[in-house]
Amino acid sequence: MLTVFFALFGLIVGSFLNVCIYRLPRRLSIVWPASRCTSCGRALQWYENIPVLSYLALRGHCRTCRAPISIVYPVIEIVTAIMFLAMFARFGLQPLLAVRLVFGCAMIVLLVIDLEHRILPNAITLPGIVVGLAASLVFPPPGWLDSLVGAVAGAGVLYAIAELYLLARHEEGLGMGDVKMLGMIGAFLGWKLMLLTMVTASLLGSAVGLAVIAARKGGMRSALPFGTFLAIGALVAAVVGDVILDWYLGFY
Numbered sequence: 001m002l003t004v005f006f007a008l009f010g011l012i013v014g015s016f017l018n019v020c021i022y023r024l025p026r027r028l029s030i031v032w033p034a035s036r037c038t039s040c041g042r043a044l045q046w047y048e049n050i051p052v053l054s055y056l057a058l059r060g061h062c063r064t065c066r067a068p069i070s071i072v073y074p075v076i077e078i079v080t081a082i083m084f085l086a087m088f089a090r091f092g093l094q095p096l097l098a099v100r101l102v103f104g105c106a107m108i109v110l111l112v113i114d115l116e117h118r119i120l121p122n123a124i125t126l127p128g129i130v131v132g133l134a135a136s137l138v139f140p141p142p143g144w145l146d147s148l149v150g151a152v153a154g155a156g157v158l159y160a161i162a163e164l165y166l167l168a169r170h171e172e173g174l175g176m177g178d179v180k181m182l183g184m185i186g187a188f189l190g191w192k193l194m195l196l197t198m199v200t201a202s203l204l205g206s207a208v209g210l211a212v213i214a215a216r217k218g219g220m221r222s223a224l225p226f227g228t229f230l231a232i233g234a235l236v237a238a239v240v241g242d243v244i245l246d247w248y249l250g251f252y
Contacts, residue, residue: 002088002093003085006081007081007085010077010080010082010084010085011081012051014076014079014080014081014108015049015051017077017080018073018077020109021112021116022038024109024123024124025116025119035049037062037064037065039062040062040065042062042064042065048063051074052078055073056074072112076108076112080108083101083108083235084101086239087101087104087238087239090239095138096141098139099135099139099188100188103128103234103238106124106128107238108235109124110125110181110227110230110231111227111231111232114225114227114231115225115228119175120177120178120180120227121177124184125177125180125181125183126180128187129151129184131187131188132147132188132189133151133187135188136188141190142191142192142193146192147188147190148187150186150189150193150194151187153186153191153194154183154185154186154191155179155183155186157182158178158179158182159179162174162176162178162179174226177227178226178227178230181230182198182230185197185234185237189238189241192241193245196241196244196245197230197236197237197241198233199233200229200232200236201226201232201233204232204233205224205226208224212224
């Protein structure tokens with residue numbers, strides 16, 4: 001029953017995350033007005049807002065203007081439900097579960113916004129740093145010291161890399177959004193899992209970059225949304241990061 005509850009709750013939260021993903025880059029309120037068709041502006045009825053099922057029932061189109069509804073909406077709802085189940089399976093019913101669920105939701109929102117708009121809203125990253133540090137005082141791990149070191153080191157390392165790249169190439173290689181996002185990740189997960197996140201994101205980014213070059217879809221200067229890779233790495237670290245670190249350190 002708990003598994004079913006977390007799956008359904010994840011779908012409902014995923015529906016709200018869709019609202020955040022659409023409205024935050026446009027500087028719109030995430031609580032008002034009620035959800036509406038982005039094409040004709042008609043307010044949606046409650047039965048048009050049922051996660052996944054409404055999309056299937058409407059066959060991916062607005063009931064009024066027949067404009068297509070992006071497949072991204074049900075995908076995000078399903079991904080959020082999977083994230084909820086993974087977090088519940090990993091941590092069970094303990095206070096840390098709530099902290100990691102909030103963190104996971106923030107990462108999903110940042111992942112998609114950066115992928116679509118190449119921005120990482122301060123409305124998430126800056127409060128996220130504060131919330132992560134505050135949560136570490138009450139719900140360890142990682143503990144307040146690891147959280148503080150993670151936030152400072154995460155933001156500091158990326159800021160240094162960005163400044164060195166700008167000095168060497170006279171152009172931006174990383175935005176300040178990435179810097180603040182890694183600071184937030186360090187605040188929630190601590191410095192060890194922050195480093196794991198950065199390594200994972202770098203490997204993913206390199207692999208995708210090489211694939212883009214191999215497919216002749218871009219060159220060495222093609223802009224890649226590093227925040228998206230950070231979000232993926234952070235989600236992996238939040239769920240199984242400790243297992244990965246224990247496995248890796250077992251070789252030494």
